[in-house]
Amino acid sequence: MQLVKVGLCAFGMSGKVFHAPFLKEHPGFFISGVVERSKEESKDKYPEATIYRSVEEMLQNTEIELVVINTPVQTHYEYAKKALEAGKNIIVEKPFTVNVAEAEQLVSLAEEKGLFLSVYQNRRFDRDFLQVQKIINGKKLGTIKEAEIRFDRFRTMPSGKQHKENPDQIGSGSLHDLGAHLVDQAIQYFGFPEKLFADVFSMKGAEFANDYFEILLYYKNDLRVRLKSSVFSKEAHYAYTIHGDRGSFLQERTDNQENELVAGAIPIYGKEWMQPLKEKDGILNFLNENSETERILTVSEAGNYMHYYQEIYEHIVFGYTLPSPGKEVIQNMKIIEASLESAKEGKVVKL
Structure with missing residues (x-):
């Protein structure tokens, strides 16, 4: 299978529960990096992932193709924008952003860069x-x-x-x-x-x-x-x-x-x-x-939340429909x- 390398922006509950387990078990994904500002909790279950001390540092990894923005909602816009500007496809945890203006700007930037933006509506x-x-x-x-x-x-x-x-x-x-x-x-x-x-x-x-x-x-x-x-x-x-x-x-x-x-x-x-x-x-x-x-x-x-990541994988590899695209979730x-x-x-x- 084509291997998609992924970076997680945080390893709190969202990272530990909703993202990392599915990315680990799906044969089409590889967790390349995890941002942990001071701890190293991801090392036990995901030793293959490099631990970064900041999102900015992880975004410098040119092999990472997909970035999961699973930080507090107040930071979604900042980190999603940086990830898109770094040429990464992104998954943004819900809620998408704090307001409509931020959501619209991110969707426009993704379209401008030719990248995809999906919101994790699990x-x-x-x-x-x-x-x-x-x-x-x-x-x-x-x-x-x-x-x-x-x-x-x-x-x-x-x-x-x-x-x-x-x-x-x-x-x-x-x-x-x-x-x-x-x-x-x-x-x-x-x-x-x-x-x-x-x-x-x-x-x-x-x-x-x-x-x-x-x-x-x-x-x-x-x-x-x-x-x-x-x-x-x-x-x-x-x-x-x-x-x-x-x-x-x-x-x-x-x-x-x-x-x-x-x-x-x-x-x-x-x-x-x-x-x-x-x-x-x-x-x-x-x-x-x-x-x-x-x-x-x-x-x-x-x-089965695995179906979300299967749809993400099929979109990347086969061009199938993207689940919960940002343009759609602007309505939310x-x-x-x-x-x-x-x-x-x-x-x-x-x-």
């Missing part, structure tokens, strides 16, 4: 997201009239991560963090909305960045989509609630890849490395062709930016 490869997509495409619900997508947690105490919780830092807070997933999923399912109204604030207090948001998306066909997240949710809600004119579908958030990876699981290339669910995780209630009610308990199939940033405006002004914002 939740497109979650089992629950894929199950809902399958149900919607199956048309059993008829015309979709209302939907809600939630990503709740119970994290009432501060984490101490300033880039995520300092309200004075642009890009901090749940809206950029978890909202980047929910907004992306809404657009994947239903397209870009016409306007929105949002409530965004901090339940922990004004000294912390937002940890709660509710966004109502308005579509031209009278569809309403609600995106919601709270860190004060001890009891789980259904993560996806889809209502159509012929039925409803409720789906739990059951993808466990992140937890398994944190616990040390090794993803297997070419195989579905997650174990099948033993319990039902969805409810499909609809009117069949005879207008009779059918209520089915469903089980979602395993997701427009919704996030408009949500902040709506919450601040208390008004509906047209997109």
